Amino acid sequence: MEMVRLKCDFLNGIDIGAIGSKGGLSLGWKGNALVSFRSYSLFHVDADIHDTENGETWRLTGFYGNPDERFRRDSWDLLNLLGHNQSVPWLVIGDFNKIISYSEKKVGRLRFERQMAVFRNVLEVCSLYDLGFVGKWFTWERGRFFSTNIRERLDRVVVSCHSYNRILGLEGENGRWIYQPEEMLQVALKHFGYLFTVLKSVHDKRVLDLVEQRITTSMNEDLLKPFTKDEIWLAIKSMAPLKAPGINGFPALFYQRHWHIVGDEISSYYMDVLNGKIKMSEINKTHLVLIPKVEKLKNLSQFRPISLCTVLYKIITKVLVDCMSPMLGHCIDVTQGTFIPGRHISDNTLIAYEVLHSLKMKKKSKRGNFALKLHMSKAYDRVE
Numbered sequence: 516m517e518m519v520r521l522k523c524d525f526l527n528g529i530d531i532g533a534i535g536s537k538g539g540l541s542l543g544w545k546g547n548a549l550v551s552f553r554s555y556s557l558f559h560v561d562a563d564i565h566d567t568e569n570g571e572t573w574r575l576t577g578f579y580g581n582p583d584e585r586f587r588r589d590s591w592d593l594l595n596l597l598g599h600n601q602s603v604p605w606l607v608i609g610d611f612n613k614i615i616s617y618s619e620k621k622v623g624r625l626r627f628e629r630q631m632a633v634f635r636n637v638l639e640v641c642s643l644y645d646l647g648f649v650g651k652w653f654t655w656e657r658g659r660f661f662s663t664n665i666r667e668r669l670d671r672v673v674v675s676c677h678s679y680n681r682i683l684g685l686e687g688e689n690g691r692w693i694y695q696p697e698e699m700l701q702v703a704l705k706h707f708g709y710l711f712t713v714l715k716s717v718h719d720k721r722v723l724d725l726v727e728q729r730i731t732t733s734m735n736e737d738l739l740k741p742f743t744k745d746e747i748w749l750a751i752k753s754m755a756p757l758k759a760p761g762i763n764g765f766p767a768l769f770y771q772r773h774w775h776i777v778g779d780e781i782s783s784y785y786m787d788v789l790n791g792k793i794k795m796s797e798i799n800k801t802h803l804v805l806i807p808k809v810e811k812l813k814n815l816s817q818f819r820p821i822s823l824c825t826v827l828y829k830i831i832t833k834v835l836v837d838c839m840s841p842m843l844g845h846c847i848d849v850t851q852g853t854f855i856p857g858r859h860i861s862d863n864t865l866i867a868y869e870v871l872h873s874l875k876m877k878k879k880s881k882r883g884n885f886a887l888k889l890h891m892s893k894a895y896d897r898v899e
Contacts (some may be wrong), residue, residue: 516530516531516532516533516539516540516541517530517541519541520541520543523543524545525543525544525545526543526545527543527544527545527550528541528542528543528544529541529542529552529555529560531555531556531557531560534557537582538557538558538579538582539579540555540557540558540559540560540577540579540609542560542562542575542577549564549565549567550562550563550564550565551563551565553574554597556593557579558578558579558580558581558590558593559576559577559578559579559593559597559609560576560577561574561575561576561577561597562574562575562576563575563603571604572603573603573604573605573606574601574603574604574605574606575606575608576597576605576606576607576608576609577608577609578590578594578607578608578609578610578611579609579610579612580609580610580611580612580613580669581612582612584630587612587613587630588633590611590612591633591634591637594607594637594641595637595640595641597641598640598641598642598643601641601642601675604674604675605643605674605675606672606673606674606675607643607672607673607674608671608672608673609670610654610655610669610670611634611669611670611671612669613626613630613631613634613669614626614631614634614667614668614669615631615634615635615638615645616631616756616757616768617631618756618757618768618771619652619653619667619668620665620666620667620668621653621664621665621666621667622658622663622664622665622666623665623667638673641675642675643673643674643675644673644674644675645671645672645673645757646671646672646673646674647757647758648668648671652668653666653667653668654667654668654669654670654671655667655668655669655670682699682805682812684699685699685702685813685814685815686813686814687702702815703815706815706816707803707815707820710820729845729846730842730845730846734842734845737838737841737842738838738839738842741786741790742785742786742789742790742834742838743786744778744782744786746834746837746838747781747782747785747786747830747834748774748778748782749837750830750833750834750837751767751770751771751774751830751833752771753833754767754771754826754829754830754833755767756768756771765826765827766826767826767829767830769826770826770830785830785831785834788831789831789834789835795828795831798825798827798828798831799828800824800825800828801822801823801824801825801828802822802823803820803821803822803823804820804821804822804823805818805819805820805821806818806819806820806821807819840856843855843856844856844857850863870886871886874886
């Protein structure tokens with residue numbers, strides 16, 4: 516393990532050898548972080564990270580679940596022990612050697628539900644939440660042939676509920692820095708209140724009259740058809756099972772697994788909403804999460820707001836998207852390079868490069884050419 520760490524240019528670290536061909540842990544670091552070890556064993560490395568850039572201290576645990584099912588309970592007892600009296604932001608990363616639901620396994624012998632329930636329970640007791648993933652869903656596989664290829668999601672990153680990034684200060688309108696939570700809250704309310712408030716505008720009917728009609732009579736008839744229970748189930752079945760569930764805490768997996776129990780009641784509610792019989796204000800709630808656009812943040816305009824809606828709300832939007840998708844290609848101009856099946860935003864980037872290259876190569880011409888760079892708010896900042 517030490518050789519691997521040094522080859523990766525991590526001069527400082529701790530290495531724990533493997534047990535035969537299984538296991539092995541290594542924690543290496545360089546740069547701006549100071550590390551204080553709490554404890555370590557054959558199955559974990561636990562340390563406090565003192566970040567010198569922002570003065571924050573957080574906890575990092577590298578974890579390896581016992582590969583032998585007979586001793587898996589010892590792994591969960593260890594994680595429970597590590598989580599006792601936890602007081603600082605905590606991140607746990609590693610190979611847990613266990614899935615939390617059947618959706619995390621493809622092909623092969625099914626895991627026992629009670630074993631997965633024990634893993635879910637220990638994460639809940641420790642207040643640890645899965646951060647999700649980028650890239651491939653499965654992190655482990657075995658078998659060269661398609662019929663015998665087994666894939667599972669055994670590796671993951673989980674964090675304590677207070678481990679998410681916190682805003683310690685903001686630059687006010689007059690350039691004065693604000694550090695008090697109440698003052699920062701008022702700044703945020705003012706900023707996003709303006710951002711998400713529709714401006715009063717006068718629509719010119721003459722402009723709308725110039726818009727070409729693209730929706731045919733048959734398309735309109737399809738759009739006006741009453742929604743059905745089958746459309747709702749298809750929307751739920753196609754959703755990612757474990758993406759952020761939102762305020763109510765139920766992921767799409769809950770509805771996918773228990774549709775035979777809740778399907779009739781859920782479908783009845785959705786059809787009343789979609790067919791205009793009731794309003795959806797009860798489920799139209801969201802968590803607003805701020806994603807940094809730059810490294811060193813000063814004000815709220817440097818964050819990208821993302822709304823984490825409830826799964827109940829997402830199901831309705833998914834049904835509407837599935838209904839409208841076949842028509843979008845007919846009524847949206849070809850210059851729109853994304854959100855339409857078969858089109859890619861990268862196409863516009865390539866066109867821009869080609870245009871600029873053409874202007875650069877055209878040294879002499881009777882007619883002048885120029886490129887105009889416009890400074891506009893991003894589409895995700897404001898849409899009117």
